[in-house]
Amino acid sequence: MKLIVGLGNPGEKYAATRHNVGFHWISRLAEELNVQFKSESKFHGLCTVATQANEQIWLLKPQTYMNASGMAVAAIARFYKITPEQMLVIHDELDLPPGAAKLKFSGGAGGHNGLKDIIAHLATQDFWRLRIGIGHPGNKHAVVDYVLHPPKQDEASLIDEAIQRSLTIWPLIISGDYTAAMHKLHTKPRAL
Known part of the structure; x- marks a missing residue:
């Protein structure tokens, strides 16, 4: 894994919205890795680099607005010769309930405009x-309004838990053990 992309919309107006969970996730990862984002105009986003297991990993928050996310992803990928298989894109998912998080490889955009633009680029x-x-x-017909508003308090707590839980699989992702990462993330903890 060489490029980690958190999707969202730039600006204070969108900071707490459902559409920005990708930004929240990658900001927490940057904190854990003790790196700071800085603006990179050539990549149309906020970027930082971390070193893990002697490998450089780029973290990117596109600042192009969601519908043009592919421009930023393609720019950094071209520059550093990163293949699509070496990328992880973190995004909000309408088809999963708050509190759920799933890791997967490939697939369609599922109506997500950020993914649609990345796939196109x-x-x-x-x-x-x-x-x-x-x-x-x-x-x-309510989707656009829904994703551009903050979640209710109970939903926000569940989304936050999903972000925290999915961050625990980071060591498996970075080591390339995607099967173990998916198993750990997708397996519900047993009740005591």
């Missing part, structure tokens, strides 16, 4: 995704 769907559940408003 990379000309492939073959990259890793970490999907953080935000739930669905129940009506497809």
